[in-house]
Amino acid sequence: MSSALSHLECGRCGTRYDADVPQNLCTCGRPLLARYDLGRVTVTPAEVAARPPDLWRYRELLPVRDPGNVVTLGEGMTPLVPVPRFGVRAGVLDLLVKDEALLPTGSFKARGAAVGVSRAHELGITRITMPTNGNAGAAWATYAARAGMEALVVAPALAPAFTRAEAVLAGARVHVVDGLIADAGRLAAQAVERGWFSTATLREPYRVEGKKTMGIEIAEQLGWRLPDVIVYPTGGGVGLIGIRKALDELRELGWISGPLPRLVAVQATGCAPIVRAFESGAETADPWPADQARTAAFGINVAGTLGDFLVLDAVRDSGGTAVAVPDDEIMAAQAECAASDGMLMCPEGAATLAAVRRLRSGGWLSGDERVVVLNTGAAANYADTLPMPPPALLSPDAVLPG
Numbered sequence: 001m002s003s004a005l006s007h008l009e010c011g012r013c014g015t016r017y018d019a020d021v022p023q024n025l026c027t028c029g030r031p032l033l034a035r036y037d038l039g040r041v042t043v044t045p046a047e048v049a050a051r052p053p054d055l056w057r058y059r060e061l062l063p064v065r066d067p068g069n070v071v072t073l074g075e076g077m078t079p080l081v082p083v084p085r086f087g088v089r090a091g092v093l094d095l096l097v098k099d100e101a102l103l104p105t106g107s108f109k110a111r112g113a114a115v116g117v118s119r120a121h122e123l124g125i126t127r128i129t130m131p132t133n134g135n136a137g138a139a140w141a142t143y144a145a146r147a148g149m150e151a152l153v154v155a156p157a158l159a160p161a162f163t164r165a166e167a168v169l170a171g172a173r174v175h176v177v178d179g180l181i182a183d184a185g186r187l188a189a190q191a192v193e194r195g196w197f198s199t200a201t202l203r204e205p206y207r208v209e210g211k212k213t214m215g216i217e218i219a220e221q222l223g224w225r226l227p228d229v230i231v232y233p234t235g236g237g238v239g240l241i242g243i244r245k246a247l248d249e250l251r252e253l254g255w256i257s258g259p260l261p262r263l264v265a266v267q268a269t270g271c272a273p274i275v276r277a278f279e280s281g282a283e284t285a286d287p288w289p290a291d292q293a294r295t296a297a298f299g300i301n302v303a304g305t306l307g308d309f310l311v312l313d314a315v316r317d318s319g320g321t322a323v324a325v326p327d328d329e330i331m332a333a334q335a336e337c338a339a340s341d342g343m344l345m346c347p348e349g350a351a352t353l354a355a356v357r358r359l360r361s362g363g364w365l366s367g368d369e370r371v372v373v374l375n376t377g378a379a380a381n382y383a384d385t386l387p388m389p390p391p392a393l394l395s396p397d398a399v400l401p402g
């Protein structure tokens with residue numbers, strides 16, 4: 001059997017939609033989620049274990065109906081790497097990093113792009129567009145190239161130039177806006193009016209499905225025994241929504257049982273709309289004032305998201321929490337974990353470590369839990385934005401100090 005996809009359903013109002021034609025948002029303005037006929041899934045975890053180590057090993061739980069439409073660069077099955085020295089310093093001994101830096105284009109955006117582009121290709125879409133803070137543009141442009149599709153990307157000028165260069169290399173039309181991600185979104189919307197299909201965050205249903213595989217992999221890699229806590233750097237929240245969806249589907253399949261992990265949404269104090277809403281008990285999040293949204297962790301510099309209610313639900317239903325960390329703690333955690341454990345993380349990933357430290361010192365974590373944090377991308381993607389003093393130049397005949 002291949003995909004068990006049955007239909008699409010609005011995450012907010014529950015309205016059903018046909019999954020076999022291109023769809024964007026519900027008429028209520030909220031995201032559509034893919035639903036599966038899980039009763040028809042007969043594959044077992046043991047059979048899955050024998051399949052190739054990429055995310056398509058979960059094909060029954062993914063939306064692509066004909067395997068011939070899969071557009072792949074080998075994405076998936078990233079390692080779960082312990083960071084024991086950082087863990088000791090933070091007071092959380094069983095601390096694991098799911099290292100998404102190893103994916104094509106160096107970020108977990110490759111998961112969403114692989115599944116999103118594959119399904120778009122299957123539905124006959126040939127031109128896609130999206131705003132991006134960098135990593136999404138690189139990933140979707142690359143997979144679009146692989147599929148023979150055209151891609152049009154709009155990025156804020158401050159977003160890392162390296163990821164933009166990758167999108168250019170992959171043949172995408174790349175525009176740069178003197179503004180923030182929401183401004184890029186408004187420009188990309190013009191392309192949508194001209195017939196380009198929007199693959200912006202949560203505006204099509206399948207990016208979530210790709211990101212969902214992070215949750216399935218964590219479960220499989222731990223022998224279908226879940227960690228106590230999963231910590232995720234939250235921008236649009238797609239990954240967190242996806243991980244929650246994965247856990248729900250695996251439980252319905254009977255592949256996991258017992259208590260689910262507590263899910264933690266991490267944001268930067270410079271842009272923390274979800275954390276603010278969580279703390280105030282709100283069901284949705286008011287957008288962060290766009291002119292005040294600022295963090296070096298560009299992937300989570302997202303002032304407002306269509307999936308706010310889904311993120312807040314996921315956090316609350318799991319007994320999790322939402323926490324904001326300042327940029328200086330993010331950059332300190334990045335440098336510390338690189339030096340202590342050789343784990344190079346993007347600023348967004350490092351934000352989860354800074355959050356673990358805060359949650360432990362505040363007592364939310366006891367220190368006995370197994371904690372998985374997501375390193376959503378490669379440090380190298382931020383080469384041009386990392387704070388790095390210029391080196392002192394030695395003359396070739398200098399005597400090395402020290």
Ligand SMILES: *Cc1c(COP(=O)(O)O)cnc(C)c1O
Nearest residue numbers: 235236237238239299348376377
């Ligand atoms: C996009 C991005 C995020 C945020 O992703 P969401 O799933 O939309 O919240 C986090 N980290 C990195 C590196 C990103 O590129």
Ligand SMILES: [Zn+2]
Nearest residue numbers: 010013026028
């Ligand atoms: Zn709806």
